[in-house]
Amino acid sequence: MTIQNLAFEWTETNREWIIENPIRIAAYILAALVVRFAIHRTIDRATRPRSRDGEKSRGATLMRGLRPKTVTTERSAQIAARRAQRAATIGSVLKSTVSIVLLVWVVLSVLSVLGVNIAPFIASAGIVGLAIGFGAQNLVRDFVTGVFMLLEDQYGVGDIVDLGEAIGEVETVGLRVTTLRDIDGTLWYVRNGEIARVGNMSQEFAVARVDTPVAPGADIDKAQRVAAEAARLAVEEDDTDILGAIEMLGVQEVSSDQVVLRLTVKTKPNGQWAVQRRLRRAILQAFVENSIALPYSRAWGSLLETAGT
Numbered sequence: 001m002t003i004q005n006l007a008f009e010w011t012e013t014n015r016e017w018i019i020e021n022p023i024r025i026a027a028y029i030l031a032a033l034v035v036r037f038a039i040h041r042t043i044d045r046a047t048r049p050r051s052r053d054g055e056k057s058r059g060a061t062l063m064r065g066l067r068p069k070t071v072t073t074e075r076s077a078q079i080a081a082r083r084a085q086r087a088a089t090i091g092s093v094l095k096s097t098v099s100i101v102l103l104v105w106v107v108l109s110v111l112s113v114l115g116v117n118i119a120p121f122i123a124s125a126g127i128v129g130l131a132i133g134f135g136a137q138n139l140v141r142d143f144v145t146g147v148f149m150l151l152e153d154q155y156g157v158g159d160i161v162d163l164g165e166a167i168g169e170v171e172t173v174g175l176r177v178t179t180l181r182d183i184d185g186t187l188w189y190v191r192n193g194e195i196a197r198v199g200n201m202s203q204e205f206a207v208a209r210v211d212t213p214v215a216p217g218a219d220i221d222k223a224q225r226v227a228a229e230a231a232r233l234a235v236e237e238d239d240t241d242i243l244g245a246i247e248m249l250g251v252q253e254v255s256s257d258q259v260v261l262r263l264t265v266k267t268k269p270n271g272q273w274a275v276q277r278r279l280r281r282a283i284l285q286a287f288v289e290n291s292i293a294l295p296y297s298r299a300w301g302s303l304l305e306t307a308g309t
Contacts, residue, residue, distance in 0.1 A: 046091070093175060146175035155178075162199035163195050174192075214292060216254075
């Protein structure tokens with residue numbers, strides 16, 4: 001056997017490993033990178049915030065049916081910010097999913113090129129995936145629930161929400177965990193899969209509800225007029241949080257030692273608590289000035305005189 005035949009035999013034997021297989025592997029990797037880049041670009045375009053005109057028109061559609069005063073620039077900005085955050089989170093999930101799928105495809109393709117039988121790998125992956133699925137049911141439930149909460153826009157960062165076990169301001173919204181800080185400063189980590197209901201106090205508008213007690217022997221009609229007038233004057237001083245007129249609903253509760261009057265007013269989201277505190281003080285001060293008897297009148301009068309000094 002000549003040296004030329006040996007060289008030819010060596011080339012035929014190793015050509016597949018030295019030339020063909022590396023080229024095929026590189027082609028798979030390049031194809032995966034190109035597909036990943038194209039899909040990621042598509043996801044970015046689909047989740048990118050629209051132009052201001054588009055936001056305005058969609059915001060107007062969403063707010064249609066409400067009174068014109070409720071459609072404010074601030075509210076439109078909040079809607080746009082919430083939509084952008086939700087789109088960014090969903091886009092991140094989609095891109096991560098695409099990357100994982102393509103990585104698995106590349107690994108299996110490379111193993112196939114190298115002559116490795118991938119059938120046992122696929123079978124083993126199925127068994128392992130089934131075991132992980134049984135062991136990570138809560139994790140999967142948290143993930144799926146988080147996706148639906150984002151799609152349905154149940155709440156967003158900055159909203160005041162009631163999640164059952166915890167009430168506070170939402171700080172982060174994740175696919176597995178939502179964090180919110182309560183009035184005492186405690187940071188709560190709530191798994192999305194454990195959230196059975198959501199009470200959002202920060203969407204579209206809120207209602208400031210003020211219950212004011214008076215003594216059973218007080219003139220109820222006069223008390224209602226004084227309370228409504230005091231509330232109206234307090235609102236006129238600073239109406240940045242007010243979206244509607246004062247509504248005196250009248251007697252809400254009657255007991256042996258007091259009669260409770262209730263009035264309400266529509267406010268901006270998260271503005272109801274400040275409005276309630278301002279109205280309560282104005283109404284109580286007006287009751288004292290107009291000699292409307294309060295439960296334990298002497299104690300109330302001393303308290304208000306002390307606060308006014």
